[in-house]
Amino acid sequence: MSELLPLAIVLPIVASAAAVIVGRVREESGWYLALIGTAVQVVLAIGIATQVFGDGRITHHLAGFPPPQGIQLVADGLSAAVLSVVAVVGFVVLGYTRGSETHRTAFYAGYLLLVGGLAGVTLTGDLFNMYVFLEITGLAAYALVASANTGRSALAGLRYLIIGTIGASLFLLGVGYAFVATGTLNMMDLSAELAAAGYRSRLVLASFALIVTGLAIKIALFPVHTWQPEAYASAPDSVSTLISALVSTAAAYAIARILYSVYTVEFFTAVPTAQDLLVYAAALSVLAGSVLAVLQSEIKRMLAYSSVSQFGLVVAAFALANQTAFLGGTIHLVGHAVMKGGLFAAAGVIAIRTGARTVDEYADLAAEAPIATGTFAVLGLALVGVPPAVGFVGKWYIALGAVAEGVWIIAAVILLSTLLTLAYFARVIERMYFGMDVPGETAAVADGGRPTISPKLAIAVAAVVAVIVMGLGATWFASLLEPTMEFLFGL
């Protein structure tokens, strides 16, 4: 059954090519091809997930060559989870693009290419192959960000391209150093060879530093996040929903894959300074992201900075390198993708219905768009970490992992992030519901506007339901992830 893996990567790319060709003949066909492509992708992802969670890791050797020489595709619990999120969010957000401005075939070709690239990053077992898929994802993302025909989005797209390419090139240089140190590029092989080459050797340390910095740029952690706010704010709403949910998530998955499959946990025990640096940089990103988010006036820029802070949390969890923190990081990675996507979708619906884009324009919106503001508030509180939602469960495991590791400062920062996230969401919720002016006095008043459900709003509501269900189902997911964690931690 290991044929599903290459299919999950090739099919979206083939669909993208088909979309271009059919697009020449019939202009409208772009959306339908994208629908078919992402629907099939969801089926494949679920197939892979059931297979992986059924009986452990599955691998596929491209072109029949055994691993050290050939490229190997691998799917374990972590990658199956991220792949399912990519497929489902890719499929759902497509409904979002239907409603909004009519897109040309080039947009849907780029959309499918992005889904294909993300699937590639998630499934690849070869380090250089991960660079190629990261670049494919990046390329599609740059084009999609610039697809809104305003000057601002072109400038943001160019800035994203330049900084993203530097990140990918650093990643490539890191891969080069690892290749020079060991002579192989396959991840499983590398973990053994790197240990043989000695973790403290200068070459291996340099490769680790370069790879992690490159991916940090891709995830937009604090010092190197400058491309993200402008890119998310100026992209069309459907694109910023898709990209905020998936692109950084895939890059964060890539860091987890490298920390646990390539450099494995022994690297951190051999080089504790590397672990401390990564953990403290991530914690700094949590604090700085939240502070910057509070300063923003434009909603989408605020949500972009909130992503910087939340991914700081995820990377800190992965860097703590114990099982509970890893589980927390994975749950928050998946949960954050759904929450942030839902938030951007809700912000988009509010913008369309009321034209409000900045925090001040959000005054008194509860009457005009009751359901959209309702979903924005609930998703905001979920991200803050108010229980039954998935935000709380992720934070609980990460905090428990940090405490078990004895890293008290990080545990404090993680728990403090609740208040920091609250700082910028309470501000918006207060304006939405308790507005600026005092409404008129009416006797025994019956209030509340007439709610209407558009397809875009349905997506935001679906995100809310998903967040609650994932919150309650987290322990089931933890049991599913058990075998993968045993394998990754080499128990």
Place this chain on the structure above:
Amino acid sequence: MIDLILTRYHYIAAILLLAIGLYMLIAIKNLVAKVIGLNIFQTGIFLFFITTGMVTGGAPPLLGPHAEGPFVSPLPHVLILTAIVVGVSLTAVALTLIVRIYAEYGSLREDIIREVRANE
């Protein structure tokens, strides 16, 4: 120190290219020059990769009836082939965006664009 330079000169060249590329990206205001800087930065990395494949006295990696002896490792070459195509497509997309920016703001210099946007 001298023998270090004599034996490791290709690494030094690669690092120099990286430095020049980064400097151009950061210091020069013109957008097209930035993209050129980006290309130089990537060329530095390609140079680093290709030179790692060198085996002194190695024969070109072609299997033929009378090929023998140590071969130059072909793997870096293959990798860099893909990386070059990725680099080219990135440059192409960047230039297309620059065309749009020029059409929108009428200038290629980053500081002038910032002024134009500031008083928009």
Place this chain on the structure above:
Amino acid sequence: MTDVASLRPLAAVLVSAIAIVGIIASYRRPNLREVWTILAAVAKFGIVASMLPAVLSGTVYVTDMGTIVAGVRFALRADGLGILFALLASGLWIITSLFSIGYMRGLAEHAQTRYFAAFAASLSATMGVAFASNLVTLFVFYELLTVATYPLVTHDETNEARAAGRKYLAYTFAGGVAVLAGAVVLQWVGGTTAFTPGGIEALAAADPVVARGVFALLIAGFGVKAAIMPLHSWLPDAMVAPTPVSGLLHAVAVVKSGVFGIARVTLDVYGPGLMADLGVGIWLAAAAAFTLLVASLIALRKDNLKRRLAYSTISQLSYIVLGLGVGAPAALVGGLLHIPAHAFMKLTLFFCAGAIHVETHTDDISAMAGIGKRMPVTMAAFAVASAGMAGIPLLAGFVSKWYLLIGSVAAGGELFAIALLVSGLLNIGYFWPVVYTAFFETPEEHDTKPVIEGPFGGRQSARADGGEEHPAAGWARRSWRGDETTWFMLGPILAAMVGAVALGIIPYQAWFLRLVEFIVGGL
């Protein structure tokens, strides 16, 4: 203590959650909307009361809903302490919803659907807090309570209300984070956060420094809502909310969930024994004593009636915390009994303040001279309840203060006993002027500072804005019920007062003392 799997605790939590749907659905027809609230209140009280006899005979109803986080059950247990708090909150919700209907219609407030929906949501969260079986489930409902009560605090949508709401959110979420931190470290040290009467054994084995740290975190976390002195300043600001909100939430549900949390920590996480060995009980009692004295002193100076009542709540809550801190069985009984006692008395006082505000739009005590002639029944209830607060016999306040005094003396804390007595005097100090100016003065020859002369308070306090001056002819005396408030408000006032008196005269037969003794016995 036999556990019986049953759905009643879950039903108690969900009743008002379902009512929210009904309330929002019937936003066009206010009368139907109010029926939903009343129905939910009565049903909830019915469910909780149905569990009372069984709990008194030792069975515990449990609803187990799987694990929320690895190693932590998401379960609701209706044990003695849970039933005490749930019975109190659901009982008082009935009379408060009646009062709210009268109040909101009297003032023709805006956004009433949001008000009643948030009220129902906060009550279901309170039930969750009462029945939580471990610290994590308690934290889940603790945070939901904050989210549900926030719309009520900022109901008026004025700048002042928004500032109060922001302060409320900041304080209570900070408290939530402290509780979460405590729960995380407890899970790591003790292996479990489940409430076990008499304390978690593994905690005793843990090293004392971490155990004290966890205790500090948990008490700080719950202390925010229990308004212990350094963390109290959100409560007076939250008085800007409508009076029924201040009544139920800030005298019964919200602050009581803070005190209830401290009770859970002291009784079911640490247990009196371990608290004594760690020497943390004394620190808790000291903080409580400090709070109850200073809060009463501040209350003396407050001219706004609701702010004075807020500071009196802060000091009365510390009675309960003092009882829990001292740890002697009698002090525990006194502390736990003061929860219902204070609830009934303080609710009566807030209802009277609400009635005065609706009828005469005055909030400041200096402007209430001679109001007893205009609203005799309301002010009589106010007088009875404030006498109870001061601890005058035959009223609820006396019984709990009696047990507290015996307990603190038995545990060797004479200083705490003295503090309690001084606080009783201070209570008289700030309640008697209200009663005196209401009944024995007329607006002309009104002495602004009957009790304390000198630099503190004084005449220059700002007039109540918006309220019209007293009618020139003074509070002309009309028929008996004359222009008292509508029955919607007068009824709940009298009901709450009767509760306070009943708790004073027959505390045992009125279940609460029996329940408290059962809890303290079970430790």
Place this chain on the structure above:
Amino acid sequence: MSADRRLRPYVESNVIMTVVRILSPFVLTYGLFVMFHGAESAGGGFQGGAIVAAMVIMLAFAYGMEPTRQWLSNRLIVLLMGGGVLTFAGVGLGAMVLGGDFLEYLEYGSVTASKYGIELVELSIGGIVSAALTGLFFAIVHGFEFKRGEEE
């Protein structure tokens, strides 16, 4: 931008036009030659595609951007690109249909069959690269009416 399109950016010079007219058939065949060689000898789709694209751009320089752009109709570029990707995927998936792994050429029977398979893939990659590069070049030159194709 559109103002200066009518101006001819450079002087038409016969020398360049004749040289390019003579050179182009040889360079294009050389490009094809490089595309075909990939299985046993040096060569491959990328290099071949780049050479063909370079030649087309030289033609554009010699004979002017607009005429070359009209000559190279947009449909041809898109078909070349889409067709290339589909044939590459077809060869890969075909190997899977025959029971092997993705792109496992040996599944196509004997070694020679796999050689043809590799060359077919090289040809399709050559097509993709040449079409993509020329397409992007003309998109940049042409300003922005035609939204650039991204599937490099």
